[in-house]
Amino acid sequence: MSVNCDLQRERAAASLDSEDFALWWAGGASELAERRALEHRFYEDPELEESVHPSCLSYKERYEQTVARSTRFLAKLRQWQREKQPQLNLSVNLLRDFRLLLSGPLGTGLFQQSFPLRLHFSMFMTTLLSQGTEEQQAQWLNRAWHMDGVIGTYAQTELGHGTFVRGLETRADYDPERQEFVLNTPTQSSYKWWPGGLGNTANLIIVLAQLYVKGKHHGLQSFLVRIRDERTHEPLPGVDVGDIGPRMGGNGVNNGFLGLRDVRIPRNQMLMKNAQVLEDGTFVQGRPPLLLYGTMVYVRVITLRDVLFGLLQAATIATRYSVVRRQSPIEENQPEVSVLDHITQQAKILPQIARGVSYRLVADWLWRFYERVLQQLEANNPRNSLPELHALSCCLKAVATDEATEGVDRLRKSCGGHGYLSSANFDSIHGLTAAAYTYEGEYTVLLLQTARFLIRQYVDSLKRKVLPPSVSYLRDTARLVWSKSLSANCVRALEIAALEQVRQAWQTQSTHQRSKVSAQMASNLAGRQLTAAAVAHAHAFFTRNALEELERLRKTGLSKGVSSVLGELVELFVLDTFLRQSGSVLRWNSITGTQLRFVESRYEELLSQLRPNAVALVDGFDFHDRVLGSTLGCHDGRVYERLMAEARRNPLNQEPVNASFHSHLLPMMRGKL
Template sequence: MPYQQPLSEKQKYAQAVCPVRSMKEERARANFNIRELTYLLDGGEQNTLLKEKFMLDMERDPLFKMDDIHDLTKPEIRERTMEKFRSLIHYLQNESIEVFKKRMEVVSMLDPGFWTRFGVHYGLFVGALQSNATAGQFGYWLEKGALSLTGMVGCFAMTEIGHGSNVPGLETTATFDEAADQFIIHTPTLTATKWWIGGAAHSATHASVFAQLIVKGKRYGTKCFVVPLRDPKTYTLLPGVNIGDIGKKMGRDGIDNGYIQFTNVRIPRGYMLQKHTKVSRTGDVQEPKLQQLTYGALLQGRVAMVVDSGNTSKKALTIAIRYAAVRRQFANSKSGGVETKLLDYPIHQRRLMPLLAQSYAMLFTGIEMSDMYNSMMSRLESASEGDKDLNEVIEALKETHSTSAGLKAFCTWNCLNTIEQCRQSCGGHGYSAYTGLAGMYQDFAVQCTWEGDNTILTLQAGRYLISSYREAAKGKKLAPGVGYLNNLSELIGKKCAVSSLEQILDPAVIIEGWQVVCANVVKNAGVEFEACLASGLDIDDAYEQCSQSRLYAARLHSYGYLFNRFADAVKKTQGEVGRVLLDVCLLYGLYTIEENAGAFLQYQYFTPDQMEYIRSQTNVYCKRVRDQAIPLVDAFNLTDYMVNSPLGVRDGNVYEKYFNQVQRSNPQGEHPYFDRLIKPLIHRNAGQDDDEEVDDEAGGLEDEDDDE
């Protein structure tokens, strides 16, 4: 049988390119203790053990089956998502809030749709109560079941179809009816329809509704009201409440977003949450003396999204880099037919290694910001009015608040881009739902527009930089994150003073470079802003006019900040782990300088020759990080269940697992529409007899000698 010969050749070949063997080779390259790095990333061994426990809990929980999610229809995924509440409530009731928060971080990485749906009640609805209810009101809602999720499920009704970022511009009204001691909640126009309300379509009995308070004809701005939506016993809508399903989204279909229209819905006066503004029985409105310090709450959300950007990047890179370690493509003249690993191509290193470095930068930034946030909040709580410490903390809080606005924006953008680059780096297989990156993109994409639209956040960050610049010009000492603006005279015009090119490869030089560049762009934005003021624009218009400069300043400031946090973390890390992280950190620095070469050359911190050196060293460091790429990805410590992609399996056995997954997800059955559609189509000229369809052995070859 002559055709078996090549089979056995192929078998030899298959051995030489065996993906499992390739993965083992890569893992054997580790020149540091992987476990040690995992502890560092997780914030200590205890946290790693906790995360491992959470991953196992979910893997063994049949409700958290994940490998079939790509083929569920929207109704099925909605139902499955609701079902998971059972498990999580069990944990919520049986572990400390700190432990449960860490669990939710893992849940978010595993199943963002479920995380959102659960978070709508516990994060948004309960959060709205905490921020806006008096202690008595809060107790009232707890008693009704807000924390135990008994008898009620909440949703958070802020955005309207016509209003997103502009909360003061919301149109829904809450008019006080003194005679009845009630508020009348009303949707006056189509554009006032509450929109995107997570949990509204199927889950919620109550909503925290943001509406314009109107008392005795006077408007007092947007306040928060609890409005019952459904009878908890039957889930029929209450009178005056119209709710619809918002339907299909790009991703996160597990969450049942809905719209809500209120038609003169009456609620007791006490359902207005009155921690800040109070309305008395006789319609006296007592407004708070001071605007509440809301930095804390916003900051927490942003820190969480920086952390989530790092975590989701981990997952995407685990898939792309493990695949690149075993996927082979093109043989070269010396390899005897064995193809080269993707990871060995310089261009593939260029595609993935900088993103790996960036994800480490985001992870360390997330850790440092979480710590900073916690310590600031506890200082804030313990400080009393007039303390010197209080002012300092508030100043630091303002700075971190603005920096975190920029970081939320750039980290979510970075992560979304990382997912897409990872997807494309898997070639055609990245387009399959089962390889996980497509769905990851679709789920993550919303992070760029919710909880503060990214572009608007960058402008806020830029506005803070301009105002800091102006305050510094008046002699004010700024908070550490923007402290470089106190040094403008030293930084503007400063050039990189190295005596040899190699000296550029030092975090201190790169930090200085970022300071110089940031100082220049912030100053330019400030000068532009002041020119706008001088030309007669009011402050708001002047800021609008400088939008692009604000965005640019926020971008560079954020990149500089990320590099600083990464460099700080590296400085604190000793030994082998410290050495490998230094390479990763330098790659991140070189890559971001190259990406922003225009700014570094514009302000002449680097010369064109130095920049050329940076470009070539980026290649060198890509290669260096590539050598440790699998160990660096292993340190993320995600189980195969968490990664949920046959291309990202730990053992490298990608083809078998991918093939099995596709087979399992698409069982063969009857042809679904042959009789109805295909048969009449391809047999439509049925006049001819059957012989025509018998294969002609010659296949048109006989007369070929006449062909050219």
């Protein structure tokens, strides 16, 4: 099969060497080679192929196909791991690696809408590791790793309770006589709802429930509950379990609901690393764990990577398609041009690439920051940076998810009608990205958490205290001085806007408090200002940090090609953020029309500089065709052939005449209905 000639031409004319970029992007030659070898091994395995596009299957068929394929995949992945590393040491890090294989590019290429066994490794086993005692780990961990009679998941969210975890209703009452816990979901709204794999797959799960001993409440604890018979898989007595149904995305996950009615478990199935219930019912509160919301922070840090991954998948598809697709001549009586030659199309696509790449720089920094904080905590450092990490991870996760989701949608729209087809795969990518808006901290709730931190820091700044680095700009009250560096001007203007937005939120809150409402109500009434402050902070941080990371990377030695294109991308990201936030920027800074026009013409200049390298750049992300999963985005650019081929595969097209013609259309045409 030949490569589309427009794509060939683009590749030949690019100044960027995409293999050079790919090496940097993958983190080195061996990382790139290993990933490619893995992809080769799994993507060319005929036993892992899909005969029908999942979007054509019924929900039930999709579940069954996903279970079949994912069990095969897991078996093959274990085989690969045994070859690579015969001695296995079960640890948090191993689980993380496994999670990255399952949910990262490799797993995505096989399961565009994920699969039900993922939660077993990502949430069930990590919770066993972090909350189980040594004895509990000895009893369960090895079995869990080998899935020896155990398929797990983690059940927290309830039908009526998500964000406000303290409001969960599921309860576990300790029965000292039988030394058992009795679990109940006493109301409709207390049914567990959402856990992945819970519907029809998991048989032994961790349930978060309110602990009661002799009528006394001891907060939320985790319990290991068998819900399905190990051999027959039948739901056990008192267990009401099923799948919650189709969703915007992630339809392979088998998210489930669960009602419990007097389900009894032995005492040693409460996870007791941090708190214990003794045989007689005595409750012992242990030391709180080092990183109380450790998993949440970890997941938020990782989410930044996940959403930029989705954004760049979408950008790759849109870029290649926009070269192959020809539409409307620019000059009269000339042939139609590649859509990417229209400046309006460049403005839809290139800033998304710039955003994804800049997020990647920030995500790498954030990961290192996270590891630094873990070290501080392990060293019992009381002046650790956990509050700063927490505040940053909240607003960066929220804003990045929001921007990436909007970016994926913008890229989808840039592909016109074809972008709307499931075979283009934007809908799956959008669905997974959009889910991150809510999970592990809902957007607005996260922003309010960051805002509380910002307000505290702002009050500290008034007291002339030293502030953590990411918010030190809150002490800098100097006005914008327009310098020669447009990027620096933009970042500074975004910081001033953030500072002023924080100040305004604080003033609004204080004004309300003076009018005698409670502090909580005042904070509710200032909600719009508070969330705006957190968003402004995130934008200021993203741009500042991306520029700093670029400088740092350049010092570590980048190839000339990579350094140059990264420079253009980060600058475009900074200018784009500035222009998109111009409402807030102009409100809080004095910027002239001439200065704005400078920013705009530099912005357009960057578009035209990046344009010739657009294809080479997305080639450099080195997404395997299977990872993109798109008829529009394949490396060979044979868009129309693939659209037709996918349509022809549709089971609806396998018979020339559908049965409903005889049963309904013909009688209707004969007036017999």
